[in-house]
Amino acid sequence: MRLLLCRRWAVIAVVVGSTLVSMSCGQSTQTTNRSTVELRNCADDQILSPTEEQVIRESIGADEKTRQIEAIIQQKVRGGLNGNVLVAQKGIVLYKHCFGLAHFEKNDRDTLVEQSKFQLASLSKTFTAIAVLKLQEAHKLAFSDSIQQFFPDFPYHNITIRDLLSHRSGLPNYVYSFDDSMKVNYYRKEPHLPTNADIMHWFATVSPTPKKYNVPGRGFSYNNTNYMVLAAIVEKVTKQPFDEYLRRTIFLPLGMHDTYVATTKNDSINQHRTAGYQMNRRIPKDYFDGVVGDKGVYSTIGDLFRWYRALNGDCLLSRKTLAEAFIPRSFERKGARNYGYGFRMQLNTLNQPEFIYHTGWWKGYNTMFWFSPKDEYVIIILGNRLNSTVYRVQELIDVLHGSKKAGTTEVDGEVEI
16 A cells, blocks of 8 residues: 555645645545554555665665664664664665663563564653544544533533643643552552542542642643543543553554553563663552553554554544644744644744654653654654663754754753653
């Protein structure tokens, strides 16, 4: 199946630039009722003849780019990178390699392989956002719906799904708000990791400490509570556990068979599952590992490449709906960085996405998912030993642009849960 990537992103750019004007030229906005086979094919590799592949490779200078990428990644490895890397452009994989260990314990040392599963941390938010957009497109919820329409006892009002998706809710961060609840519930009463339902119950019955709350919609403030609440809403609307909904509607249809949520009951998640480390010390299980939506997805470089292709190929959503995710919604401060629905962006001079990406950090895991609609490339780096080189992609961007200076971005130090 040949993905018409240029056409795909050109349409999204037009839709974004026109603030979602109506579609024209007979373009269908319907993606519902597509078979699993059709969706899986949509995310498959391009099928190219040897001649076609050679033409693309020559047009992008693939061999030279691969050589330069190898040198950059080796430098990262010398700087402590332990993880897996995939870089592709125009459907051609330029570079794919695994470096280091999945586990560092002497009695359990095993080498990373292509199928190694990494905790994606905040990169998981891209899946949560698409799950919500699918429900909106199916008229199961609306961007203007309030949290109380799903959880009447939630104590903070006038917050919409749109506010949650764009980190404009003003909610306090649950990770810092319920230390006392953790001590009471985890240590004394219920020796289990809290779920999204538990956190929603605590919000309704316990005063968060500190009780910080800003006016909804007033400003952008990146906050994991937003996507925890969204995952809880998905469960309420679908009457399914969040992990099961993602598995049935996204992972399996797209052929992402090595991708799971941490809360899954399927034991196959443990095959090739990595652990997170700081230096060579395993970081212990966290009390909030059972809370998902803001984090919690485990995946591989290969499955994330399928995810990239699915976002490019009219697979899961209509173009109009997907374009909602890439409209800049963090506009208080001037600058190129912005946030849409579940995706970060670097904007060009026309206020349109030049780059789309998300990073992540959680308990030793560092992740980077970065792609260019214009130049049709993707950079995927998954690490399981705390190391900031994962976020330094400027040199790779320069190579993929075919220039020494792309003149845009660096995300050093952009560490998030």
